[in-house]
Amino acid sequence: MPKDGGIGASTKRREDLRFLTGRGKYTDDINLQNQTYAHFVRSDVAHGTINSINASAAEAMPGVARVFTAKDFEGVGGVPCGWQVTDRHGQPMQEPKHPVLAEGKVRHVGDPIAVVVADTLEQAQDAAEKLEIDITELPAVIDMKDALQDGATKVHDDLTSNLCYDWGFVEENRDAVDEAIKGAHHVTTLELKNNRLVANPMEPRVAVGDYDFSTDEHTLYTTSQNPHVIRLLMGAFVLGIPEHKLRVVAPDVGGGFGAKIYHYAEEAFCTFAAKAIGRPVKWTSSRSEAFMSDAHGRDHVTKIELAMDENGKFLALRTDTHANMGAYLSTFAPSIPTWLHGTLMAGNYTTPLIYVNVKAVFTNTVPVDAYRGAGRPEATFQLERVVDKAAREMGIDPVELRRRNFITEFPYATPVAVEYDTGDYHATMDKLLEMSDHAGFEARAAESKANGKLRGFGIAHYIEACGIAPSNLVGQLGARAGLYESATVRVNATGSISVMTGSHSHGQGHETSFAQVVSEMIGIDANQIDIVHGDTSKTPMGMGTYGSRSIAVGGSAMVRATEKIINKAKKIASHLLEASEGDIEFKNGEFTVAGTDKSVAWGDVTLAAYVPHNYPLEEMEPGLEETAFYDPANFTYPSGAYGCEVEVDPETGKVTVLGFSAADDFGNIINPMIVEGQVHGGLAQGIGQAMIENCAYDDQGQLLSGSYMDYAMPRADDLPMFKVDHSSITPCTHNPLGVKGCGEAGAIGSPPALVNAVVDALQRAGHDVTHIDMPLSPDRVWAAMNS
C-alpha cells in the first residue's frame, strides 16, 4: 500500500480547495488597473475581398480608445506555423501567411477584420456596430475534394493550389505495398470520415495584454497550455519582442484538450495593442466566438485497405487520407495528419508493409489542429474499423483476428519508423474481456432481442505515441522547436521545496501528482512541496502540456533535477557526518552513515546549505537548487483494449451506450485516482465524437454548429458509468519513472469500439451494414438499417 502523498497513492488534489470554493484564478478573473476591452469584428462570410473599412464613426463613439485593422499591423509578422512538412517529392509544404487581422481578404467565417478597443466591453460592442466594412463575397471552397479540383477557387491567391502537401509514408514502401495488396488472398476496403470536432474546453479563451513603459516589459495573461511556447512564437515571429522583455502567464486554465496549445492572433493583438494605446487590453471570447476562432480537430476522409493471407495474417496496409487544414496553418496543424498519424498505422499489429498517403487541403473553414489524441484517434479509428470489417469478411472472430496479429516481442520496430519499447496486448485484451463480461454477452443479447432491441458488442485495441518527443528526431521531421521539458527544484533553508516545472496543468492535477513524485524521492511530506507552473518569469524554458507528455517528459525532468539535489545533499551530509560520501544512505528524509547509528535530518542539511557555517565551501557552492532539462530518448507507447456494449432501437435508430470498459497499460502510475479521471474524460469525448458531436458547415462555408444550441456536447445523461482498469503494466523502458501517459487514451480507443458495437448490433439482426459515419445519430443509423 503506497503512503498517502507518495507514488501510487490516490492522494486527493490540493488544487480542489480553491476550485471548490470559487477561489480559482482564471485569466478572465484578472483585471488590471485602467484596463480596456477588445471586441473583435469577424467575417460573417467564408470568403471575400475586403474593399474598404471606415472606422471614423466607430472611433467617435463614447469610450472608444482606438479601432485597429490590418494596416496597423504593417511590419508585424504573421501568426507562425511551428511544423514544416516535406511532401512526397521532397518539397516543403505550401505555407500561406496568417495575418493577425485579415489583409485584403477574409478566408473563413470568424476571420478577424477589425478590433474595437474601449473603456468597457459594452462600449466596444456598441461602437463595432458603427464600423463600415465593405466586403465582396467570393465563392468558398469547403469540401476537400472540391478544393483539389482543377480550377477550384483558391483560398490563398499566392499559392499554386489548395494542396498544402501530398505526403507519402514510407514513400520507399509504396510499390511493395501495392504489390502485396495485388497478390493478397483477401483485401478489406473501407471508406470513412473522421468527423470535425470542436475541443470546447469549458473556459473560453481570454487574453490580457499589459505594457510597462518604465521597463519596456510586456506581459500577456492567457489561457494557454504552454506559456513558453507562446512567448517564443509571439515574441520571435510576430511582434519582435525579445524574451527578456516578454512575460507570458497562464494561471488556472479551464481545460485545454489541444485547443489552447496554439498561438492565436488575439494574444498577439492584446500584447501589441496594450503598448499602442498605453493601457492594458483584455479580450474574453464568447462561446459563439470560440466556435469560429478556436482551432478545430479531426476532419479526415480516408480510404483504407488491409491485405491478408488465408489465415487472416495482415500482409499490407494502404491508406489514402484527405486532411482538412482550414484556411490557415495553425501552430502544429501540418504534423497531425502526418507524423502523429502515419507513424501509428501499424497499431498493435505485425503488418510488415504499410503505406500512408495524406493530402492536406486548404478550405474556407476555421483552421484545424490537434484535439485530444491528435492524429492518433484518426489512425486508430480507421485501423480498428477495417480490422473489424476484415474479421467479418474472413469469418474470424474480431478478438481472435486481433490476437493472431498482435505484436508480442519488444522492442518492436514498426514499418512506419517508430519502435515500441514495451507492451502486452494479450494482457489488456484478456482484462477487457473479463471486465466487460464478454462471456455473458450472448445471454444479454437474447434478453435485448426479447425486448425488441438489438444489442451489440464492439472492441478496439489502440496504441498511441505519447511523451512527445526526442528533439533531434522531431527536428528531422520538420518541427521548428525542441520538445524537451524542464524543471527547477528549489530547496529552501528549512527544507520545504518549490518545483518550477515547464509542464502546465489545466485540469490534470500536476500540483498534486508532481509533488507525490518529489515526496517519494526525498521522503518529506508532500505538503512541504509546492509545484509552480504557468509563468515564464518563474519557470525555466519548457514546452508545456499536450500529447500526454507531462509526467513522461516533465516528470522525468523533475526526477533528474531532484536526483541532482539528492547528490549534492549527500555531499553536504557527508561533511556534517564526517563520513565519506560513498557511505551516506538517504531514506525517508534522513541521511545515515551505513552500518552506524549516525544520522542527520533533511532539514539540517538544507539549513547547512543556506547557512554554510559548517560547510565545505572550498569544494562546493552553498545553496540547494538544481535545474534539469529532459529530452526523451523515444516516445512512450501506452496501449489498451476498449469494449463497448450498445443497444439499438430498431424503430428509431437510437443508440444507447449500455456499458463501456477500458483496460489500459499506462506503465507505472503516480496517482490512480487522477489517471482514472483522465480516462473517464477521454472516454466521454470519444463517445461524444461517435454519438453526437459534429462540427458542420454548409456548402457556403457558414458554420451550422456555432453554439451549444447546435453543437451537441455530451451531457451527464448521454453517458454510462465507465469501467476502467490500469493493472496491466509494462513500464516504459527509457524514462526514470517507467510512465507512459494517460491523457488521450480514452478519446483514442473509444470511437472505433462504439462504431464496431453498433455495426455488430445491426449485423446480428441481419442488416447488411458494414459502416456508418460518425456521429451515429438516430437518423443515420435508421437510414443504414433501412437502405
Place this chain on the structure above:
Amino acid sequence: MNKVSMTVNGRTVSADVEGRTLLSSLLRDDLHLTGTHVGCDTSQCGACVVHVDGKAVKACTMLAAEADGADVKTIEGMANADGSLGVIQQAFRDYHGLQCGFCTPGMVMSAAALLEENPKPSEAEVRDYLEGNICRCTGYHNIVKAILAASGQQVEAVAAE
C-alpha cells in the same frame, strides 16, 4: 443606470447597473465574486449557476435588475462557517468530481439545488438533473458519484459501475 440592492452570501450589497447588465456580470465585475463562471452565451453550460431565493438560476440569463431585493447565494457562500468544505464540496473532492475546475462552481450549486428538492436521488435522477451543466473533463462519472455520496447514499449501491 439603476441602483440594485440584494443579499449575496448573507451580505447586503448594492450597485449601479445598466438595464442590460446580467447577474453574472454584477457578481463577477462589480462584486468581484469570480467563482461564478461564464462558459457560454446561450444559457447551456451551467458554469454560472447560483441560487436566487433558494432556486438554481443561470446567472448569465438573469438581469441584475431582476435580482433586486433577492437573496443570492454563490459558490463563495457554500463552505462551512469555519471555512472548511461543505458536504457537497467535500464529496466532489473525495470522489475526484472535478478536474479543471471551471464548471465546478455551477455543478456544486446545481447539486445543492437537486439535493434540496430530492434528498436521495437515483443515479438516473442525478444525470437527468445535470442536463443543464456541461463538464468537458470528467465524463460526469465522478460528479455523479460525488453527488450520490453527498446525499448520504452508498455510492457503489446506487451507481451501476
